[in-house]
Amino acid sequence: MPRVTIIRLEEARESAVESLKYLASLAGDPCPSVFNAWGSSYVWFSGGRPREHHELVYESIKSRYPRASLVSVVGPRPLTAQLLAWVKASSGTDFYFDESPVDEYNLVYLPVSAFVERVVNSSPFEKRYLLDVIALNLKSLIVQFGGIYLEIEEGIAGVLPRDVVEYFKELSGLSNVVVGSNVDFCRALEEAVRSSPRPPV
Numbered sequence: 598m599p600r601v602t603i604i605r606l607e608e609a610r611e612s613a614v615e616s617l618k619y620l621a622s623l624a625g626d627p628c629p630s631v632f633n634a635w636g637s638s639y640v641w642f643s644g645g646r647p648r649e650h651h652e653l654v655y656e657s658i659k660s661r662y663p664r665a666s667l668v669s670v671v672g673p674r675p676l677t678a679q680l681l682a683w684v685k686a687s688s689g690t691d692f693y694f695d696e697s698p699v700d701e702y703n704l705v706y707l708p709v710s711a712f713v714e715r716v717v718n719s720s721p722f723e724k725r726y727l728l729d730v731i732a733l734n735l736k737s738l739i740v741q742f743g744g745i746y747l748e749i750e751e752g753i754a755g756v757l758p759r760d761v762v763e764y765f766k767e768l769s770g771l772s773n774v775v776v777g778s779n780v781d782f783c784r785a786l787e788e789a790v791r792s793s794p795r796p797p798v
Contacts, residue, residue, distance in 0.1 A: 598671045598700045599756065600644040601745070602651070603682035606637040607664035613637070619661075623654045628783035632747055638686075640679055640745065642756065642782035643669060644702060648694045655692050666690060671697040674743035675756045703759045704777045705766070706789035707735055710751035712773055731771075738769060750790060 655667040672678030739746040739755035777789030
């Protein structure tokens, strides 16, 4: 069961981009592991990080945003885990760290741009349109499977429940879906992105 952490900044004074940079610096991960979910709420894939690290991140955030909250939940469905974390964070819980055993992240990566470049011989606008349509369908499929989607580099990544990965690959209709699995989110992401085909230059 992977770990999903919700960080809620009640009174963010800067832009979402600036807040994201600040939170990423506190997380200290070698890859983008913090993502803006909506408004001043952020998702952090913090698996592999001990409770002490979460506490340090929370204390640093609290010194800048006194009404901030950090809630970290472990669950078999990433989408459900973030929902449970959000409910706790929005109901007044300042800090919570689920002590349940942590399982690996199962991350699929779909290099959509590479796929469009390879199969479409058309104008730039039509390529952009096809890319947007494919990306929207993939995001919808990831959510339907209980996962969380992310836009990374030239494609879409999905943090999925382990038991649906193969079925997702089949239903996506794309031959170039790459999978990375690791308790550490950055290692899972690196495994998937590194193995993916690149669009032609």
